Amino acid sequence: MTVQSPAQPPGTTPGMPSRAGVSTRPAPELPSFAQRSPMKPRSGWRRRLTKLDEKAAPYAYVSPFFVLFGVVGLFPLLYTAWVSLHKWSLIGGKGDYVGLKNYGDVLAQPYFWNALKNTVSIFLLSSVPQVIAALLIAAALDSGLRARTFWRMGVLLPYVVAPVAVALIFSDLFGDKFGLVNHLLGLVGIDPVQWHKDVLPSHVAIATMVNFRWTGYNALIFLAAMQAIPRDYYEAAMIDGAGRIRTFFSITVPQLRATIIFVVITSTIGGLQIFDEPRMYDQYGLGGADRQWQTLTLYLYQLGWTQKNFGRAAAVAWMLFLIVIVFAIVNFLVTRRIASKGQR
Amino acid sequence: MTSRSTRIGAPAVPSRHVVLATLTASLLALSACSSASGGDSPSTQVGSTSGGEQVTLTLATFNQFGYEELIPEFEKSHPNIKVTHKKAATSNEARDNFFTRLSAGSGMADVEAVEVDWLPEMLQFSDKFTDLSSADVQGRWLDWKAKAATDAEGHLIGYGTDSGPEAICYRSDLFKAAGLPSDRESVAKMFGNTWESYFAAGKQFKAKSKVPFFDSIGATYQGMVNQLEAAYENPSDDAIRATDNAAVKKVYDQVVQAGIADGLSAKLQQWGDDWTASYQKDGFATMLCPGWMVGVIEGNAKGVKGWDVANTFPGGGGNWGGSYLTVPKQSAHPKEAQQLAAWLTAPEQQIKAFQKVGAFPSQKQALESQDLLAFKVASFNNAPTGQIFADRAKAVTITPYKGTHYFAINDAMQQALTRVEQGAAPQESWDKWVADVKALG
Amino acid sequence: MSTSTLRRGSRLVRRTQASPTAYVILAVVLVGSAFPLWWSFVIGSKDSAAIVQDPFSFIPGGHFLQNASTVVTTIPFWKALGNSIFVSTTVALFVVLFSAMAGFAFAKLRFRGRSGLLVFVIATMAVPTQLGIVPLFIVMSKLGWIGSLWAVILPSAVSAFGVFWMTQYLQEALPDELIEASRVDGASTLRTFWSIALPAARPGAAMLGLFTFIATWTNFFWPFIILDPGNPTLPVALQQLQAAYFVDYSLVLNGVVLMALPLIVLFVFAGRQLVAGIMQGAVKG
Incomplete structure (x- = not known):
């Protein structure tokens, strides 16, 4: 049977129910086939x-x-x-074949590069804190708690609120003049932040919406994997006198390697395609008057549906596709590196 | 005012609607070509049925047309026709469904309501709609209203329902506090009927009050640019002329001067969260105001006393919003459908709808009706809005040309104006807009 | 079996360790998590005058039921609720089944092109969904499914995330030895899948099913495009509350709460089983 050796990371496995439930069952049923010939x-x-x-x-x-x-x-x-590859109007339909001209046109527009920069910035502001917070929450959930189900379902609460509602509520909170956040900042003597004018604050606000909705979700995924880490490891570590924090870094994190890779890849892919949050961040949905928070998908949308230039929008879609893949691969390599370092 | 009023429907997440609406419009083109290659023809037009036969019609509207009690009335007087009423929430949602089904070649209602903002798009496909012109309805509507629904071949594609003539709404209490005349006649006089005089009144107000004069330069610009007959494109060939049009630059300079340099603007972009919240905080003292805006102000400004309407609009008349009833050729009963549309848009019915839900009539005769003219709004100091907006409707003379690039160009302009309100140098922001328009190609 | 006893023992050791810090962290997280829902409830329980006049109040008003009954009568609520239940359930079942099947093959069967196809699956997640809408609409138009619930179900039923998830899960949860044994015994792959892989996949599948159900429940964009206002899912129907020129947010956010309620009920009844089952399956083994 699969008694896991420490060298073999258990990955995302929330459990090994097969051992108890299945391994005993199939054996008596199966041979009948072979014998009946x-x-x-x-x-x-x-x-x-x-x-x-x-x-x-x-x-x-x-x-x-x-x-x-x-x-x-x-x-x-x-x-x-x-x-x-064509000149293509959304209303008028297909035009002439133009080869890679749409790609060239888009690459020559500074807005493309601006959108790429914004996308990466919002992605970093959302995914990095999110993964770290999710790990911490998962660790907290993994300690022997009272009313475990309550806490576990509690962290999943943000996920049941529709994204539209999240955007509605948060964009109200981040109002420049009369929003709650600036109101609270004012109470402690901080000048109001220009959430819709300045680049970084707008990215922070959008990343907050993303983090709100997805941190608990990722925490549960981590938790599922943590539960599969054989408890003997912790016991052994504790006998060795390792503290809570050390065990977390020397056992939990390395054991979660595959899960961390999974979460990082999926949130990379999701994060680079971020759309709803920046779109609903103001009433125009184009990423700000100076394109402060225009992401690649918003740019794509503006090209395709405001400007009705479907050809260029398609070119951006394909470039975004390739960028996402490159990022996913890089992240995969980096994460694997980091996670396995802890293991050694 | 395409870009703005498309946003009225759902201020919370309007961008999506704009996007969706345009999207479906374009789906139309796409699947139009795909279905052409597929060879399925959507021409299901059947000859109209003769008198006695029982017919069921579907009517598709959105928002509030005020037809709920009219339909039973129609069925009573037309015993062979039954009407099913399908209501979409917003005009944008309706537009979405409208173009989706138009492109799919089936599924449209017998009578479809169309908002003025997507009318130009829809007119590109006027051959898919029944020509509704008839002697019975000749001259029923205000000229600009009927003209907007007439296609290049002279076919009348839609029967006008309501309209959105613009006046100026203002806070009489703030005017009074500033020691200025505050009754609506004096205020209208003070605003005058040019943009120069309106802005001059603003400076006068500003000298005596801390409250900004109007909500944003974007909204004000929209009222001004809509008085240009061909702001962005040539009506003859649809070519872009926006960046070379001195009239556009003049409007831009004028509104920036008034709003920023003279400090009249509250810098609150319409439909934004701050704009909505500002109604409770003396955010601004005046705004351009189509008839239906009265309801928006009433809702946002609950508990705030002092809103009123001045019977004037700078630079001539202006219209913002309003709808039409059309009969798609998909309909199996075009004759009965036309009957229904004609009946619903008759002045008598439209007045009832106005009394019920405030949909301001676009029919000439309705504007003379005592029922309409006597209408008052209590929370607006009992302003006779019926009379005021009737006057404003008659002042509308121009139907601005909006071509295929209107939407993108105007959106870029609104962004340019927002940038200025956020502190960008006006010339720099203008240059950026020029570059944006040039990049559309 | 000795391992299992050992583990159960160590579990006990750890249980005593639940530190106050953990509770503090979780309490903070929970407050933050519940805030928007609470806020929606607060606004949704007031009349519209109260919310414009006092936007920063955290105390609910007394109009929740009144607002709720307005919501239910203004929009085709019950029809939308039924549609949402049908669509979300069907999608969750499809996703779990298809993902378990594909995950089983990718994790445990050897075949030519396996790793290539798996990379391909992951790559499909990178396809920007926004642009796919136009061609997807053409597909639905060809199928004659415009306005049909199946037009919502079909595109959601294929989940690269699900395949990725089940592959990862089964790789660990299903020992190779078991597959090998059943092969030696001459069982068909179908039998192996049905009686070995599926039971082993159950905890992972439950979680995938839950996530998929919620995601489908809250999905707005595509259903809004393809469905009729007369035959909507809940998010599409609730959109109609924002109909008028002046939007009454007490109704809109009341609707947000009403839409979340069934999910919370699902949490309360199935949550214990789902979550506890998922988690404890790991330990009990």
Whole structure:
């Protein structure tokens, strides 16, 4: 059975229920198949069938995903690629083939680079604190608490509030003149922050919305994985006299390596595509009068739907796609590095 | 005022609506070409039914048209027709559905309401709608109202319902506190009927009060630019002329001078959270004010006394908002649908709708009606809004041309004005706008 | 079995360690987490005059039920509720099933192109969704599904996140030895999947199902485009509360609370099982 050796990280595994539940069960049922094949020629046929099953089945299992994805994911992606190579008006439809001109046009616009900068900045402001906070919360949840379910469901509360409502509430809080945040800052003698004028404050406000909604969610994912860390490790560490903080860094973090990678990758992908929050941050939804918080997706939207230049918007979509992939790979490598360092 | 009034529908998250609305408009084009290649033809037009046959019509509206009690009345007088009323919340949502179904070639109601802001877009596809012109309704509407719904071939595509003639709303209590005349006649005189005189009144007010004179230069600009016949594009070939149009630059300079240099603007962008909150905090003393804005002010300014309406509008008349009823060719009963639309937009019915929900009529005859002219709003010092907006409606003379780039250019302009209110140098912000427009290509 | 006893023992050791710091951290987090919902409740329980006049009050008013009944009668609430339950449940089931299947294959079966396909799945998450809407609309138009709930279900039923999640999960939760044993025994992959992989996947699947259900429940953008105002899901229906020229936020935020309520009920009834089950499955083993 799989008694985990310390060298083998358990990853995202919330549990090993298979050990207790399943391992005992299937054994008596399964042999019947093999025993019920007395005739030699049939067993050849059967073997071939089994072979076929082994060869084909994996594809059958992944096929529902890929078939559906082909319709609702791949087709749009390829369609977008095709659009990006044409002059294409949203109202007027397809125009001439222009090769990579849309890409060149977009790269030559300073707004593209501004949007890229904003995207990365908001992404860093949201994902880094988020992962750290989620780890801390998960660790707190992982200690023997009273009323565990209450606390666990509690941290998931922000997730049940619709993003539209979150944006509605938070944009009210961050009003420049009459918002609650500036009101409170005023009480302690701090000048009002220009949340909708200055670049960094606007990024902080938007990152706050993101962090609000996703920190608890990620904490639960971490918690699930923490629960799978064999308790003996902690015991051993404690016998060695390691403190709480040391065990956290020398056992918990390395053991969560795969989960951390998972969370970092998914939040990279989500974070770079951030759309709802910046869009609903003011009443115009274009990322600020001076594009202070215009992210790449907002830029894409402005090109496509305000300017009706679908060709350029498609080009941005494809570049964003490539940027996200590059970021995901870099993050994967970096995270793996950091997490495995702790292990050594 | 496309960009602004598209936002009225849902001030909280309006940007989405703008985006969605434009989106569906464009979906239309996209699936129009896809369905052309697919070869499925949406022409389901059936010859109109003859008299006695029982017919069920669907009517699609949005927001509040005030038709709830009119429909049973219509059914009573037209026993062979039953009406199902489908109501969308916002005009933007309706617009979305409208274009979605138009592009899909099916699923539209027999009578579809269309807001003035998406009318130009819709007119590009006027061949998909029944020509409603008929002797019965000839001359029913104010000229500009009917003209806006007439396509290049002279077909009347929509019957006008309500409209949004603009006056100026103001805080009489603040005027009084500043030692200025505060009754609506004197204030109207003080505002005068040019932008120069309105801004001069602002300076007079500013000398005696700490409260800013108007809400934002963006909103004020919108009222001004809408009086230019062809601000951004040439009506003849739709080519962009915005950056070379001296009239646009003049309006820009004038509003920036008044709002920023002379300090008249509260710098509160319309529909923003600060703007909404400012009604409770003496945020500003006046604003450009179409008829339906009275309800917005009433809601936001609950408990605040002193709002009133001055019967004037600088630079001539102005209109903001209003709708039409159309009959898509998809309808299987175009004749009965036209009957319904004609009946609902008749002056008698529109007056009832006005009394019910405040949808201000666009019919000439309705503007003469005593029921309308006697209408007053209690929370606005009993202002005779019926009379005032009737006068304002008659003052509207210009139907500004809005082409395919209007939306993007005007949005960029609103951003430019916001930048100025946030402290950018006016010339710098203008140059940025010019660059933005040039980059549209 | 000895490991398991040992672990249970050490669990006890740790339970005594729950420090006050943990409670303090969690209490702060909980207050922050509950704030917007509380705020919505506060606003949603006042009349519209009270909220414009005193926007920073944290004490609820007495109009919650009155506002709620206005909300329920203004919009097709019950129809929308039914639609939302149907759509969210169906999507959650599809996502869990398809993801478990694909995750099983990726985690435990050997086949040509496996790692390539897995990378491809992860890459699909990087596709910016905003632009996909136009081609997706064309697909739905071709299928004749405009206005249909299936037009909402289908695009959500494919979740690269889910596949990624189940792959990671099964990799650890399902020992290779078990798969090997069942193969040696001559079981078909279908049987292996059904009686070995699925039960092993249950805790991970429960969590994925919960997350998917909530995400679908709160999804607005695409349903808003594709659905009829007469046949909406809850977020689409609630949007109608922002209809008038003057928006009454007491109703809008009342609606926000009403929409969150079923999820909170779900938490209360299923939450204990879901969360406790997920977490304790790990320890009990």
